[in-house]
Amino acid sequence: MADRPLDFNILIVGGGPAGMAAASAAAGAGTVGIVDDNPNLGGQIWRGQSFAVEQKNAAAAMYRRVQQAGVTHLPRLRVLDAPRPGILLAESEAGSYELRYRKLVLATGARERFLPFPGWTLRNVMGAGGLQAMVKSGLPIPGKRVVVAGSGPLLLAVAAYLYEQGAQVVSICEQSPFARLAKFSFGLLGDPRRLAQGVGYRMQLRRTPYRAGWWPIAARGTRYIESVVLSDGHRTQEVPCDYLACGFHLVPNIELPALLGCELLHGFVRVDEQQQTSVSGIYCAGEPTGIGGLEQAILEGEIAGLVCSGRTEALRPLLQKKKKFGKFADRLARAFALRPELRGLANAETILCRCEDVSFGDVRKHSSWRAAKLHTRCGMGPCQGRICGAATEFLFGWNADSVRPPIFPMRFGTMVGRGCTQENKLQER
Amino acid sequence: MHKPDQPAIRILINGKTLDAPAGCTVAVALAIADEACRTSVQQQERGPLCAMGICYECRVTVNGVPHRLACQTICAAGMEIQTNG
Ligand SMILES: Cc1cc2nc3c(=O)[nH]c(=O)nc-3n(C[C@H](O)[C@H](O)[C@H](O)COP(=O)(O)OP(=O)(O)OC[C@H]3O[C@@H](n4cnc5c(N)ncnc54)[C@H](O)[C@@H]3O)c2cc1C
Numbered sequence: 159m160a161d162r163p164l165d166f167n168i169l170i171v172g173g174g175p176a177g178m179a180a181a182s183a184a185a186g187a188g189t190v191g192i193v194d195d196n197p198n199l200g201g202q203i204w205r206g207q208s209f210a211v212e213q214k215n216a217a218a219a220m221y222r223r224v225q226q227a228g229v230t231h232l233p234r235l236r237v238l239d240a241p242r243p244g245i246l247l248a249e250s251e252a253g254s255y256e257l258r259y260r261k262l263v264l265a266t267g268a269r270e271r272f273l274p275f276p277g278w279t280l281r282n283v284m285g286a287g288g289l290q291a292m293v294k295s296g297l298p299i300p301g302k303r304v305v306v307a308g309s310g311p312l313l314l315a316v317a318a319y320l321y322e323q324g325a326q327v328v329s330i331c332e333q334s335p336f337a338r339l340a341k342f343s344f345g346l347l348g349d350p351r352r353l354a355q356g357v358g359y360r361m362q363l364r365r366t367p368y369r370a371g372w373w374p375i376a377a378r379g380t381r382y383i384e385s386v387v388l389s390d391g392h393r394t395q396e397v398p399c400d401y402l403a404c405g406f407h408l409v410p411n412i413e414l415p416a417l418l419g420c421e422l423l424h425g426f427v428r429v430d431e432q433q434q435t436s437v438s439g440i441y442c443a444g445e446p447t448g449i450g451g452l453e454q455a456i457l458e459g460e461i462a463g464l465v466c467s468g469r470t471e472a473l474r475p476l477l478q479k480k481k482k483f484g485k486f487a488d489r490l491a492r493a494f495a496l497r498p499e500l501r502g503l504a505n506a507e508t509i510l511c512r513c514e515d516v517s518f519g520d521v522r523k524h525s526s527w528r529a530a531k532l533h534t535r536c537g538m539g540p541c542q543g544r545i546c547g548a549a550t551e552f553l554f555g556w557n558a559d560s561v562r563p564p565i566f567p568m569r570f571g572t573m574v575g576r577g578c579t580q581e582n583k584l585q586e587r
Numbered sequence: 588m589h590k591p592d593q594p595a596i597r598i599l600i601n602g603k604t605l606d607a608p609a610g611c612t613v614a615v616a617l618a619i620a621d622e623a624c625r626t627s628v629q630q631q632e633r634g635p636l637c638a639m640g641i642c643y644e645c646r647v648t649v650n651g652v653p654h655r656l657a658c659q660t661i662c663a664a665g666m667e668i669q670t671n672g
């Protein structure tokens with residue numbers, strides 16, 4: 159990697175659909191680079207998909223566009239810090255690198271929200287997208303009994319995928335009440351493609367009970383999960399399973415934008431119509447600006463790519479399309495808003511911070527995220543509060559601290575390297 | 588486990604050999620080998636949660652390098668993986 163230029167005209171952080179769309183739209187405007195911490199491009203949705211030439215799907219088409227555009231892909235490289243304007247610091251297994259840019263597109267995507275309930279730390283209790291990612295990465299799932307639970311449109315996509323891969327999907331539980339989902343689906347009538355996708359999933363899964371207004375209250379087992387207890391607030395039911403795939407919608411990855419000083423609005427990166435953030439020369443596209451799904455991520459990526467390469471003449475149809483999308487992210491957020499009962503799932507002994515094994519009872523004693531961190535070590539582990547912080551935000555209404563570098567744990571070699579003068583490659587492990 | 592028609596690569600997990608499906612992540616190889624990724628502060632066994640490099644539950648030692656994320660590392664022939672790191 160060191161023999162490639164690490165100085166880019168346009169640098170894109172995140173190789174998901176938004177980042178790939180930005181890269182291909184920006185092609186030809188000098189050096190364009192995509193940095194991503196995964197081995198392959200594709201982000202959360204296209205991970206592990208075949209990008210082979212004969213493939214006709216959207217992912218393969220996008221991949222070809224990125225390749226033809228002559229974009230430099232820097233895989234397995236995680237951006238940790240922004241030491242000076244125009245410079246990012248990234249780390250791989252092999253060492254750390256300074257990445258220079260004139261324009262920056264942040265396409266860092268989203269992660270799942272997890273909420274604590276008794277037994278959620280047992281093995282084989284995973285995120286919904288988490289289990290899907292494991293299967294996409296080779297986990298054998300045929301014949302395994304899976305309960306998919308939590309909230310968000312991802313649950314159906316995951317259930318359909320696991321079913322297709324041979325899993326026995328025994329139950330799908332969406333915490334949102336039926337009436338709210340019905341309203342949301344009705345809203346989709348004006349959006350035939352999304353409706354068709356949802357209906358398609360339901361058809362594939364027609365033998366699996368889909369329960370709206372049900373949620374998991376406990377996972378049971380000794381080392382692994384053996385069963386999950388589900389409830390609708392009145393009744394409970396224990397369902398034996400091999401995996402619980404459970405996530406409560408998505409949380410945007412705003413740490414890097416925040417570190418760079420981009421203004422946030424209601425927890426998302428504030429951008430204008432052209433994806434420009436509050437910091438000049440820094441753009442943001444995809445989930446960090448609002449959880450709006452695949453098409454919106456691609457569209458925003460394209461807009462950002464065109465704008466930062468100065469090709470604004472091609473923008474107009476895209477901006478019109480974006481207007482049509484309207485407030486899909488807001489509608490999603492309303493449809494899948496979390497019910498208050500979910501705040502009461504954990505008991506005093508339930509672990510809340512998995513990195514440091516801090517219990518719900520110990521965290522609850524404190525009045526703010528900062529106090530809890532100081533007194534219990536909650537959020538002080540390697541995930542830096544990405545899991546428990548997103549939970550306490552919902553559970554107690556706490557706001558996270560301001561973001562401080564490095565935004566992911568840094569290896570010692572890189573820390574030493576930060577102070578040294580070597581230009582590009584700071585420190586070999 | 589892994590299908591006979593699928594190419595496999597041989598890796599070492601805590602000193603034991605495993606033929607893992609080619610292209611799988613270390614997290615998947617550990618699941619196939621029935622190994623937890625780490626032991627928590629309260630001595631609980633932990634496996635992957637997010638599978639996307641966020642939660643750090645899957646950290647293991649790979650070829651002597653500690654704290655590698657098993658869910659973002661692809662198995663390579665001869666790779667040595669140590670859990671409980
Ligand atoms: C776990 C998960 C599974 C999903 N599965 C589906 C699905 O099956 N179907 C569906 O319709 N939608 C799915 N979604 C939603 C889907 O991801 C979005 O709709 C959309 O595709 C997001 O695109 P994006 O480019 O904004 O983000 P992403 O696809 O999330 O891409 C962001 C990329 O940036 C990388 N990144 C972030 N920070 C850094 C950093 N500091 N350094 C280096 N790299 C970084 C990430 O690793 C990631 O590869 C899923 C979401 C999640 C979180």
Ligand code: FES
Binds near residue numbers: 636637
């Ligand atoms: S499973 Fe969460 S970081 Fe690997």
